[in-house]
Amino acid sequence: MFVQTLLLASILAANSADEHPAPSNQDASAALRGRSALLAHSYLKAEWRIDAYRNAWKLWGTTSAPDPVADPDGYARAFADYYGLHPAPYDNEGLPMGLRWSKKADGTRTGFQVDCMACHGGSIGGKSYVGLPNSTVDYELLLFDLFRADGRKPPLVPFTINTARGTVNAGMMSVVLLSVRNPDLSRRVFPLLLGANLPELDAPAWWTLKSKATMYQDGRTPAASVRSIMQFLLADKSRSEFEALEPTFADIHAYIRSIEPPAYPLAVDAPRAARGKEIFERSCARCHGTYGPDRSYPSKIVPIDVVGTDPARLMGISDRAVEHYNASWFAEHHRVSPARVGYQAPPLDGIWATAPYLHNGSIPTLHALLLSSERPARFTRPPSTGLEHYDARNVGWNYQVVDPPDPAAPRKPTREAHFVYDTRRHGLGNQGHTFGDKLTEEQRMELIEYLKTL
Ligand code: HEC
Ligand code: HEC
Structure with missing residues (x-):
């Protein structure tokens, strides 16, 4: 069945x-x-x-x-x-x-x-x-x-x-x-x-x-x-x-x-990462917490109008579905909160290994996550997770930008079509989380170096 x-x-x-x-x-x-x-x-x-x-x-x-x-x-x-x-x-x-x-x-x-x-x-x-x-x-x-x-x-x-x-x-x-x-x-x-x-x-x-x-x-x-x-x-x-x-x-x-996250397997520029840590603590820690010996994690649910990412996952779970779940055996000890607020800012441990980013996987690299103008609208997913497809500079997967589909062209076979991520589809938008946009490129690269160490 x-x-x-x-x-x-x-x-x-x-x-x-x-x-x-x-x-x-x-x-x-x-x-x-x-x-x-x-x-x-x-x-x-x-x-x-x-x-x-x-x-x-x-x-x-x-x-x-x-x-x-x-x-x-x-x-x-x-x-x-x-x-x-x-x-x-x-x-x-x-x-x-x-x-x-x-x-x-x-x-x-x-x-x-x-x-x-x-x-x-x-x-x-x-x-x-x-x-x-x-x-x-x-x-x-x-x-x-x-x-x-x-x-x-x-x-x-x-x-x-x-x-x-x-x-x-x-x-x-x-x-x-x-x-x-x-x-x-x-x-x-x-x-x-x-x-x-x-x-x-x-x-x-x-x-x-x-x-x-x-x-x-x-x-x-x-x-x-x-x-x-x-x-x-x-x-x-x-x-x-x-x-x-x-x-x-x-x-x-x-x-x-x-379970513990895997450690970043390539070289890290330690002085650069140390500068990135300061930027992280100023710009990111209030939502994502702090790492290392002074670890703290606020489990913060950020309102949708603040984070601004694709709302479909948040809005798509109906009150009726939540009520049914909450009335059931599953919720006897732990109920789903009735409040629809936003998305949880996740802990960033092992973030180097978990591209693509955001809840819908709409952004292929950390660099594009931290610079919204660089986010591709349609991009290819890698053929494998071998390091030959890994982008250690931008941190994430290598990709190619793909043109919009030609409506007159024959439909591609499923397997080939699914190698393309299209942010115009329902729930797959790559908007929001623009917290890295105001950084200078040097700061962004320092921050990324630090993120490799988490
Ligand atoms: C078909 C894919 C799929 C399978 C199979 C699956 N999961 Fe998941 N799991 C997901 C997705 C996608 C999410 C995110 C759901 C969301 O937040 O709406 C998730 C979320 C979770 C989370 C929450 C993690 C967090 O930090 O928020 C846990 C725990 C989890 N799954 C455990 C399991 C266990 C245990 C099984 C097997 C019994 C399982 N999952 C099977 C796809 C799957
Ligand atoms: C106002 C709170 C807030 C601030 C500030 C913030 N973030 Fe986030 N971040 C979030 C939320 C919420 C999400 C999840 C959004 C989603 O998936 O739709 C997220 C997602 C992410 C992700 C993707 C996680 C994943 O597993 O895909 C990364 C990486 C990230 N943030 C890094 C940063 C960095 C670096 C900074 C500092 C420049 C930063 N964030 C600043 C709230 C914040």
Whole structure:
């Protein structure tokens, strides 16, 4: 069932607030349990048969690919490259990170499914990380090809999954799943009309969660909410199964909070970065906090008219959807705030690794983020996250500016079309956050040098 797939993708904005510091040795053992719960177990029934994975290459328009049976590692690499997945930095039993075998109790494989790391696992410079947002995945192409390779028609989806690589409409997936449940999580015959219209988004880096009081791009959900990260289980779980799995997801939550950002792998000009730190503290810290030994993070939700970035994510979550969530099992401990304010200024740890920038991934480099006149309206996404595509001066991905599409030209195949990010689309605007515009170019470069060190 497609719902099952949607589910994985799920995660919506959910609840409201409280603090939860636990003794750190308790946290550490929860994080260890959570790591294995997340990376070594599957929670959902198979969505596709094993052969769908092995046959997918026949849809790639190539005449040959590594043999999935004779050369499973070669095939996994080719598969990952094609759809923008990455090798797993843990034992994923031969599958690219983001796919997972489904098994019977005796361990027999029954098929496979997508898991959290399809969106929350990435690589940079040839190294993979759990929690690094996947900035290259073409989620729609991946799902639809797997249905086709399984001999089924891709399902009709009542919203856009993604128009570009690296962004994905996880919010609508959650809303749709929740619309077919009552507040007590019993199933409904007719979906509730919740009226949400969310756009595709860039996933936040998991290592920022530990610093946050509130989470999701609009900061309306308490970061301590465990149940909100269980929404994907709506695909096939009952209320009692949710209750039984809650302690496991509390451990997964602890694991996510234990993840650290990768360090910048290239040289940093230390005196320049030190000058950049002063600029940061004057111009940026009031929203983004301070780093290093005197660390502080205000978890500030900045009003939309102040930050000025694309409002579609903020406005697209309807009051009805929030009310339904808040009436449900998910919100018993942590409710979504009813106030629609703006976007949360995120912690900037590991920011060198998480281009493209802003909640919708609309800006390819830090330099363009800090100089709004330089932002491209249409730009290419990189073919891979190898350092050969990395721009260490501007910090982010190399790109080419693309002309507006010619309405008379034939439509490009999906895969090719999704390599272009078009800021004219719904929710993908690159406006706002003009806080770097008034800096001199020298100050901007010093600031960028400092940002590499976070
Ligand atoms: C289809 C892609 C996709 C999948 C699969 C997915 N997520 Fe997400 N996740 C996102 C996106 C996009 C956001 C940002 C949502 C927003 O703010 O509206 C997000 C947000 C989050 C956040 C909040 C981070 C923050 O700092 O605000 C957490 C935690 C999270 N996801 C955990 C998970 C877990 C755990 C799973 C698997 C059970 C999962 N996600 C599966 C795309 C995905
Ligand atoms: C008034 C508050 C405010 C100030 C001042 C501010 N920012 Fe931001 N910043 C935000 C908000 C809010 C967002 C998220 C906006 C969005 O995603 O739509 C953001 C996003 C960002 C991002 C993208 C984060 C990501 O994960 O994609 C970076 C990088 C950033 N800011 C750097 C800076 C720097 C450097 C400065 C100083 C020149 C600065 N900001 C000043 C509020 C602020």
